[in-house]
Amino acid sequence: MNFDWHYFVNAFPELVKYIPMTLLLAILSMLLAIVLGGIITLLHFSHYKVIHWFASIYVSFFRGMPALVQLFLIYYGLPQIFPIFKGLPAIIATIIGLGFKQSAYLSEVFRAAVNSVDRGQIEAGQSLNIKSYKIFRYVILPQAFINALPATGNTFVGLLKETSLAFTLGITEVFAEGKMLAGDSFKYFETYLAVGLTYWALIILYSWAQSGVEKVLNTPYS
Amino acid sequence: MSLIEVKDLSVEIKQKKILQEINFSVEKGEVTVLVGPSGSGKTTLLRTLNLLQKPSQGIIKIGETSVDVSKINKKSTRSLRSESTMVFQQFNLFKNMTVIENVMAPLLLNKLAKWDEAHDIAKSVLLEVGLAEFQDKYPSSLSGGQQQRVSIARAIAVKPSVVLLDEPTSALDPELVGSVLKTILALAKQHITMVIVTHEMEFARLIGNQIIFLENGKIVHKGSPDKILSSDGPKRVSDFMNSVSTNNYL
Numbered sequence: 001m002n003f004d005w006h007y008f009v010n011a012f013p014e015l016v017k018y019i020p021m022t023l024l025l026a027i028l029s030m031l032l033a034i035v036l037g038g039i040i041t042l043l044h045f046s047h048y049k050v051i052h053w054f055a056s057i058y059v060s061f062f063r064g065m066p067a068l069v070q071l072f073l074i075y076y077g078l079p080q081i082f083p084i085f086k087g088l089p090a091i092i093a094t095i096i097g098l099g100f101k102q103s104a105y106l107s108e109v110f111r112a113a114v115n116s117v118d119r120g121q122i123e124a125g126q127s128l129n130i131k132s133y134k135i136f137r138y139v140i141l142p143q144a145f146i147n148a149l150p151a152t153g154n155t156f157v158g159l160l161k162e163t164s165l166a167f168t169l170g171i172t173e174v175f176a177e178g179k180m181l182a183g184d185s186f187k188y189f190e191t192y193l194a195v196g197l198t199y200w201a202l203i204i205l206y207s208w209a210q211s212g213v214e215k216v217l218n219t220p221y222s
Numbered sequence: 223m224s225l226i227e228v229k230d231l232s233v234e235i236k237q238k239k240i241l242q243e244i245n246f247s248v249e250k251g252e253v254t255v256l257v258g259p260s261g262s263g264k265t266t267l268l269r270t271l272n273l274l275q276k277p278s279q280g281i282i283k284i285g286e287t288s289v290d291v292s293k294i295n296k297k298s299t300r301s302l303r304s305e306s307t308m309v310f311q312q313f314n315l316f317k318n319m320t321v322i323e324n325v326m327a328p329l330l331l332n333k334l335a336k337w338d339e340a341h342d343i344a345k346s347v348l349l350e351v352g353l354a355e356f357q358d359k360y361p362s363s364l365s366g367g368q369q370q371r372v373s374i375a376r377a378i379a380v381k382p383s384v385v386l387l388d389e390p391t392s393a394l395d396p397e398l399v400g401s402v403l404k405t406i407l408a409l410a411k412q413h414i415t416m417v418i419v420t421h422e423m424e425f426a427r428l429i430g431n432q433i434i435f436l437e438n439g440k441i442v443h444k445g446s447p448d449k450i451l452s453s454d455g456p457k458r459v460s461d462f463m464n465s466v467s468t469n470n471y472l
Contacts, residue, residue, distance in 0.1 A: 124314035128328035129303040
């Protein structure tokens, strides 16, 4: 077997240097996705049909297009139509592109989480004459948060891997570094295996942290 | 003047008449028990008093608040709801809050008390229902009977004009029913006005000042327990009582 163990092991320190960039892209995109996803969820629950439709179209649009197309649209396409976007940093374009896309998925996660809160909880609040927004803030939201946590975590896992698309905009993160290492050494298998294992390790660490958080937050319900 | 007055109250859902021209009144400090077969409209009537069910016509007056349901709006809904609280069959305690937080929630979120005062009130009502030592537990760690007693504590904490109880023991295991019924009896002894939907006929006889028998969305019989639930009472009620098991949990 023509597997260069020495090269394989030494690829990790090179890749690890770019983990901060991968995490930066993933975390900031996720924060944007959570904020936008939350807003779209609220719009979904609007009694005004136009607002409801807007939310539905938003979700359909951003879910229905490959992430790469969205990144290219934002980074290469927008400056052509709107000159104000000329010189938009690739990092910002990536965060916006991935954030918008994942917000569409997250809004569906949040909507399901809110809908899965027992209707009796709302009725109890109403019967106690508590205002609707307070019922939402103090009763529904905390319970929906717990319901949404596993699926939101899955979205983050997906996002973490999707940051590898950022190399197409010229950002050097874990995958881009791997691509360059492989190009230099022609040791594709060793390099991409090291890249894959680096992502896997990040996701194992994240999953472990998430299950710890879930355990603590589930205390009231167990 | 009666504490509760209901005039010509009707509820229609998808063009089906669930309640038809309901008229009754409840005196302050008295207990009214709604009985009747399944689907007769008891729970709908109770929910309508709290406006959880939207009525189609009629007038509901509780305490100082009178609402013509044809002109109902957010303000009048809140105004009427401020007069009553509800105890649900499935307890409906806020799952994300501890026992004491559940009891404090309506006081704090309706700005009826500051935190310290709300805490004191909550402690005292929990003591009243015998659950003071469970104040920091979450509802999921309590038995059904304990949860229902917390729910009763939450309902009385805001000192409403009337407490509405919807089959408070139906979801409980038989051995837990007694503790809840005793708690409700203790409230009756304090002359807290209550309207209760129940299938516990012995309990209804014991606690009720007024029995209302509903069938097909209409009040068929109304009167004191002696008049309605006695062996020489209305035949329809006797038939109904014979068809339901009469357990004495007290």
